[in-house]
Amino acid sequence: xxxxxxxxxxxxxxxxxxxxxxxxxxxxxxxxxxxxxxxxxxxxxxxxxxxxxxxxxxxxxxxxxxxxxxxxxxxxxxxxxxxxxxxxxxxxxxxxxxxxxxxxxxxxxxxxxxxxxxxxxxxxxxxxxxxxxxxxxxxxxxxxxxxxxxxxxxxxxxxxxxxxxxxxxxx
Numbered sequence: 438x439x440x441x442x443x444x445x446x447x448x449x450x451x452x453x454x455x456x457x458x459x460x461x462x463x464x465x466x467x468x469x470x471x472x473x474x475x476x477x478x479x480x481x482x483x484x485x486x487x488x489x490x491x492x493x494x495x496x497x498x499x500x501x502x503x504x505x506x507x508x509x510x511x512x513x514x515x516x517x518x519x520x521x522x523x524x525x526x527x528x529x530x531x532x533x534x535x536x537x538x539x540x541x542x543x544x545x546x547x548x549x550x551x552x553x554x555x556x557x558x559x560x561x562x563x564x565x566x567x568x569x570x571x572x573x574x575x576x577x578x579x580x581x582x583x584x585x586x587x588x589x590x591x592x593x594x595x596x597x598x599x600x601x602x603x604x605x606x607x608x
Contacts, residue, residue: 532558545569 464470533547535555540547543562550565552558 528553 464473532553535558536547536550539545539550539555539558539562543559543566545562545565550558550561552561
């Protein structure tokens with residue numbers, strides 16, 4: 438589309454581009470500005486008139502579709518959920534079995550092992566085995582203190598008797 442330049446010969450004719458357009462008028466007062474803004478706001482509000490009704494209708498339709506789902510679909514969903522739970526349980530059981538096997542083979546506690554595959558668990562066990570074997574220096578056992586844990590009242594003394602003995606020594 439090309440614009441026609443106005444010449445004295447074409448000045449009175451309308452082109453498809455200018456047809457239906459108003460002449461631009463500058464806004465000169467606050468009242469004019471407010472009126473134009475409120476008109477624009479009203480046009481926008483009119484676009485969304487009845488939106489809440491459409492929203493309610495969509496919600497009703499969703500409820501209706503959910504209620505019309507067949508029992509088979511509901512059972513299939515429940516079956517899929519239970520199958521996922523069984524798979525997760527079996528996976529945990531398999532990892533626990535591998536941990537026990539590797540713990541027996543390497544001598545590392547199964548509680549210390551971390552990993553989700555047998556290879557990861559074996560690698561972690563070897564790492565722990567190296568760390569524990571290199572950090573352990575043969576230490577003599579802790580010294581035995583004679584009379585530790587023994588008390589005057591004999592082996593069957595109650596806590597109350599032990600307390601009375603301790604207080605009696607202080608008094």
